[in-house]
Amino acid sequence: MKKISIYTVLAAALLLPATAFSWESTMSCGSGIAECKAGVEPKSTAWTLNCVGFHLNERGTKQIPYDSVKQVYKRSLATWSAPDCSYLRLIDLGETNEDRVGFNPYTNKNANIIVFRDTAWKDSKTIMALTTVTQDSVTGKIYDADIEMNCLDYKFSADATGSSEYIDLENTLTHELGHAIGFAHSKVTDATMFGYSRAGDVEKRSLHADDIEAICTIYPASDTDEVRKCKLKSGYFHKPNFGMDERPPSDCGCSIYSETAPINKSTATFVLLLLSFLVFYSRKRVKAL
């Protein structure tokens, strides 16, 4: 897949008027007092990992051959991983038979899944695809993101170019993955994260400068990326255990982690101060003795 360089983004930014970008993050908590705790300012949501892994439900959909679904899914992940001005990579972690969406706070075996509902769509018929993101309401750190497609009421196609009847799967999935990594809707009509589309629309398959600006702002590439290369330990849980007797998640509830995640600056500062104090105190004690 062709990488989009930071120069392309900068060039696009220079060519476009200053107001051309219109992307938005989802926020850590709702704007109303009922959702944000008193005194808590909503923050942009984001994954704190440099790789986010997804599982495709093994049943796929009867509407499209499974191999085609898989190809579409992989292309959509690759689309958001392409800009090299961003460190974020979306990774295919294989298939799963899990079809429950949401986040169980009492297990560390939650997985980000993509599932097609051919027969049992329990939600509104007006909804074609639904992305559920679970995050920390104070920091905005995303723990889990799942995508459901309503294949009971709508017809999807692996290639719906120009169709007046079919919804293009790649168009939809790329848009929903944008939500899964923390983006709300953009007002730029050609952007992948624009909130509206039509049957036959395939424009959202590829990222617009507005989408690239979004991912490169929230997940910017930097010199430290060498240190935090995407190293995934296989975290594939074929049958995730959602039992309530599991210990609560220590860090991330998702099924992947970065082995060399950068150390939080404030934690590092605190540890250094503590060490300095201990050295100073032990020397004083030695002198006193």
Next chain:
Amino acid sequence: MAPSFGNATLVESLSLEELSVAADMIAIGRVVDMRAEWSEEYLRIETLCVLELEQCIKGDCKEKIEFKKRGGSVGSLHQVVIGEPQFDLGDELVVFLEKLERGYFFLGLTQGKYRIEWQNAKRMAVGDAGDLQLYDRRTKRSFEHEASVLPLEDFVDLIQAYIQR
């Protein structure tokens, strides 16, 4: 004409007429309670909302109408379903609800909520459609959702006319 769909997550775009006809319940009232809780094996968070009834336009309205919205905050966890309407305790709303197995929900997500505002000494129904825009693929232009701001009385008349058609 090709069906348009939109607003977050991905939801069918509904005109006011479609909302009026498809809703199981349409009511005007004030939000007096909101309580987020876990549902379904502790996987999803839903917010249970209570609307104190001012006027029932359609359906079997009770004095206090209970409905749900997907997502909400429990403890330090916040679950977001993009496209669910935002509102707060004390807000006056016109709600278009549909009955699902697990209770009443907004029909068409954000499209099913209009907030009531005072403008020039008149009560207005403001579509929270807010920045709800439709996109015409042929012209590549987006346009405002119809009836996004209307005097409340006219708005109710329009809904009733659509229902009676």
